[in-house]
Amino acid sequence: MSRIEVHPPTTPEPAEKMMRISWDFSKWMGRDLLDIWLDIGSELQDFIAERIREDVKTQHRILHCHTPAALQHIQAEFLQKALDDYAAETGKLVELGNRLMTPKE
Numbered sequence: 458m459s460r461i462e463v464h465p466p467t468t469p470e471p472a473e474k475m476m477r478i479s480w481d482f483s484k485w486m487g488r489d490l491l492d493i494w495l496d497i498g499s500e501l502q503d504f505i506a507e508r509i510r511e512d513v514k515t516q517h518r519i520l521h522c523h524t525p526a527a528l529q530h531i532q533a534e535f536l537q538k539a540l541d542d543y544a545a546e547t548g549k550l551v552e553l554g555n556r557l558m559t560p561k562e
Contacts, residue, residue, distance in 0.1 A: 493556050500553060508542065511535070519531055
């Protein structure tokens with residue numbers, strides 16, 4: 458029967474050196490990253506403010522309508538505009554997200 462001998466290394470390396478993973482985030486750091494995040498925040502703030510203006514305008518129109526047909530027309534217009542606005546905003550945010558995930562070389 459043969460015997461297997463295991464010898465530990467004579468100078469053990471610290472776990473930090475053995476498990477080290479090198480990440481290079483320098484392309485994403487700094488002013489460019491901050492600028493993109495500020496652009497995203499500004500875009501969202503502008504979008505929300507515009508949607509609130511549309512809500513108020515629609516409420517004003519509803520308060521002054523005189524027939525159920527007019528009410529239905531106002532609500533349909535509001536819904537269509539909201540869908541268009543949200544679709545456009547999604548596209549803008551996707552573009553900003555792509556800028557965020559694509560570092561400058």
